[in-house]
Amino acid sequence: MDSKLLICIVLSILVVGTAHCQLSENFYTSSCPGGVALVTQLTRSRVSADRTMAPSLLRLHFHDCFVQGCDGSVLLDNPSGQGEKESLGNKGTLRGFDVIDDIKKQLEALCPGVISCADILALVARDAVVAIGGTNWSVPLGRRDGSGSSATLANSNLPPPNSNFNALSTLFTSKGFTNSELVTLSGAHTVGVTLCSTIQPRLYNFSSTTATDPAIDPTFAASLKRQCAFGDTTTRIKLDQTTALDTWDQNYYSNVLRGKAVFQSDASLRSNGNSLSRVNQLARSGSVFNRDFGNAMVKMGRIQILTGAQGQIRKNCRAVNS
Ligand code: HEM
CATH class of the missing domain: 1.10.420.10 (Peroxidase, domain 2)
Structure with a gap:
């Protein structure tokens, strides 16, 4: 872990919620070597098996970030049936959750509790576009996962297709x-x-x-x-x-x-x-x-992110840690 990150985490523990840590492309270099490459490899293999998965994975990151920031909230299963997945813009059309589950499972086996679901979404969006021959960009990392997911919030933050x-x-x-x-x-x-x-x-x-x-x-x-x-x-x-x-x-x-x-x-x-x-x-x-x-x-990947000691690293992207 680099010193800037350590200082940031200490600060955010002392001054909860006020300190804001910078994202960094090398965030997982020492904490999970090979983790980012594994995401790329798994995304590439899923997209080569089903090319139509690439756009769906890109859309997942957009829908995550526009609703209470890029905190992996779009992935949460809400037991009351009132989560983001149930919102007008998501229900019946958002897909790719199983791809994220599979990647998360393999990452947890490689380095448990390290790579956030929010970062997986950011990486996968880029990797999916690259996998169909699209443009490439570097993905700053270090987001942490949120703990709430609301259909109402999604309804008011996702643009409907009849928008002017x-x-x-x-x-x-x-x-x-x-x-x-x-x-x-x-x-x-x-x-x-x-x-x-x-x-x-x-x-x-x-x-x-x-x-x-x-x-x-x-x-x-x-x-x-x-x-x-x-x-x-x-x-x-x-x-x-x-x-x-x-x-x-x-x-x-x-x-x-x-x-x-x-x-x-x-x-x-x-x-x-x-x-x-x-x-x-x-x-x-x-x-x-x-x-x-x-x-x-x-x-987009920087909208309202949780960093440092904020939020958590979910073990399972569908549920908040117990
Ligand atoms: C500007 C406002 C936007 C509106 C109103 C909008 C709306 C929609 C709607 C209604 C769908 C089709 C859902 C369905 O019936 O299956 C869709 C698909 C899609 N949207 Fe958007 N969208 C917007 C912006 C974006 C942005 C910013 C991104 C990503 C950066 C994005 C990425 C996608 C992709 C990749 C699909 C295809 C998904 C798939 O094939 O599974 N959209 N969008």
């Missing part, structure tokens, strides 16, 4: 992001799927005057309707339909520009001047998207 630009901007600003970073992070929708139920209202029941959202390109709307028939709530369709296989690229932004975004929230990035210029910039440059996406993920 102001709602998205207000939420992301409250988490410390600029509008430019909101646009950057939304680019995650270059991979992954949605349930047809999520876009039924946009296709068939948009408003009292128009059944289908006029912001959708008509040809694309027809194609979405073929894939998601009226009343279909169970089929899953790709968010970026330009390629059959999920690829990490900036296609999401050209989709937004051409009226081929699947959610209203995505389409709304066209409705604000500054945000539209940012969409145009990222549509032109995959390298800018990749660099800025990594930076924004690191920033």
Whole structure:
């Protein structure tokens, strides 16, 4: 353990809750050699067995961080059925919990009680993106795990897909992001799927005057309707339909520009001047998207974290230590 970390832990024990320790990429180098590499290896093998797992693992870290910070709370099973897993934005669509369970089990065998569930989520999000050929970034570590999980909090902190630009901007600003970073992070929708139920209202029941959202390109709307028939709530369709296989690229932004975004929230990035210029910039440059996406993920990974002597290192990511 390095001296800065030791001082930080001592300080946070003496002055509970006020001292804030820095995260560090080398946090586990001496306490769990091989731990970070094991996470990478296990993530890679799960994603190579099922490529669709990569987007799901990326989304898990986002949903963890936006609800009471990156504290692994999204992983907790709440016995009363009122936890984050039961919230509107998570129930039936969030997946990858078994992947995290498996990684945690193997880490506990390697070095018990050392690597937090919150850090596993941060590492796995990066490793999953890399495993499908996406961008890479360094993951600062040293988060600790929280002990509560609330569906109500998740409902008010996760953005619904019918959000307009102001709602998205207000939420992301409250988490410390600029509008430019909101646009950057939304680019995650270059991979992954949605349930047809999520876009039924946009296709068939948009408003009292128009059944289908006029912001959708008509040809694309027809194609979405073929894939998601009226009343279909169970089929899953790709968010970026330009390629059959999920690829990490900036296609999401050209989709937004051409009226081929699947959610209203995505389409709304066209409705604000500054945000539209940012969409145009990222549509032109995959390298800018990749660099800025990594930076924004690191920033996301610092939202309301627990460090030092705060929180705990859960033994099982689904339950608080007894
Ligand atoms: C900007 C506001 C956002 C909204 C409104 C939103 C909403 C959604 C919704 C509704 C789904 C589909 C759920 C389903 O029906 O299966 C989804 C999927 C996804 N979202 Fe977002 N999201 C947002 C931002 C983000 C961010 C910031 C990230 C990550 C950095 C992200 C990553 C993903 C991924 C990777 C998927 C696909 C998941 C899978 O295939 O399992 N989203 N999002």
